[in-house]
Amino acid sequence: MMAASRGLPRILLMFSLVLNSTIGVDTGCDDWTLNGNDVCCKRCKPGNRLVESCGRDPEKLCIPCEPDTYIISHEFHCLRCTQCIGKQFTLKSCTISSNTVCGCKAGYRCGNDKCSFCVTECKEGEEPTKERSCRKCPEGKFNDKIHSMCKEWRKSCPDGQTLVKGNVTSDSMCTYLEEPKQEPLPVLTDKKEPTKWLSVFIAAGMAGLAVLCIIASVVAYVKAQNKTEKPKTDTPDQDHSDESRIMAVEQEDCSFRHPEQEQGGSSESINTQDSESKLIV
Missing domain, CATH: 2.10.50 (Tumor Necrosis Factor Receptor, subunit A; domain 2)
Structure with missing residues (x-):
């Protein structure tokens, strides 16, 4: 009889768990252990707060949070x-x-x-304060990031370099008084360069061929014009014929003048005779 009475709570517990798993899915304990005739809850279901750590009914050990409240751990109270x-x-x-x-x-x-x-978001050159505001970086500090603390300027440089003062947004820089000589950069060759030069050579060859064709055409035209014109040159025969013509003309002139001279002489004699007869009379 005593054994039957002790087994009854266990049967009721199993029945309650089955009923809870089918009906009240979001209510009750999610992880529990047996402690004699009681059940002790180790973790409530999500969104449930702990009511009792141990009890006869695991469904009543945890209950959901009220509206506008939440819980994320195994606690007795929900949070606002x-x-x-x-x-x-x-x-x-x-x-x-x-x-x-x-x-x-x-x-x-x-x-x-x-x-x-x-808080107010601080810009470059500023830093946040404890008062949740921003202030400009003090002298000797800079900030090149958004909403972060200012940092100290660089204070020294390697030998041969000069320190250039920074500002609120950039650090001090090191530079040379005289720029060091730099090695010439290697000439990068393009794999497509031979193809480009080939096209240039082809274009130049075609242009030169065109110029030669034009010159040959001009020379041929000039030769053709020279052949159509008759050359005007003096020959020795023509020179002798011209001289003979001039001598003939001169002889004709002489033949015409000779009779006139003879007539002039006869008239002069007649005139002389007339003058003499007039004197005699």
């Missing part, structure tokens, strides 16, 4: 969901097993890992 306000906006809404995820508006950034507040 975070509200995104002010410079924040909601990235992910709150659930019974996770808190709200907030983000910050443009020009601001999260002040901690949980983004529970926002």
Whole structure:
């Protein structure tokens, strides 16, 4: 009789677990152990808080969180969901097993890992302060990143170099007073260069051939013109014929003048005779 009474709680426990697994899936204990006639819960189901650590009914050991609350660990109390306000906006809404995820508006950034507040985002040349504001890098420091702390300038250079003072956004630099001689850079050859030169040579050859054709055409034309014109040259026969013609003309002139001279003489004699007769009379 005593054995039967001891086995009854175990039967009720098994029946409760089966009923809970089929009906109340999101309610109750998720991991438990037997402790005599009781059940002790090691982990509640997601979104459930612990009511009792041990008891007869595992379904009553854990219950869901109330609205606008959540729980992420094996605790007795649910936590209030975070509200995104002010410079924040909601990235992910709150659930019974996770808190709200907030983000910050443009020009601001999260002040901690949980983004529970926002701070002004500092630009290059600035650094954040404890008052959640920004200040310009002091003299001797610079910052070339967004929303980070300023760093010290470089203070020395290797031998032969001069230190050039930095500013709020860039570090000091080392430079030479005289630029060191640099080795000439190797000439990079293009694999396609022979093809380019080949096309240039072909074009030049065609141009030269065209010029030679034009010169040959001009020479042929000039020779053809010289053949059509008759050359005007003086020969010795023509020179002798011209001289004979001139001598004949001169002889004719002489023959014409001789009779006139004879007539002139006869007239002069007649005139003389007339003058003499007039004197005699």
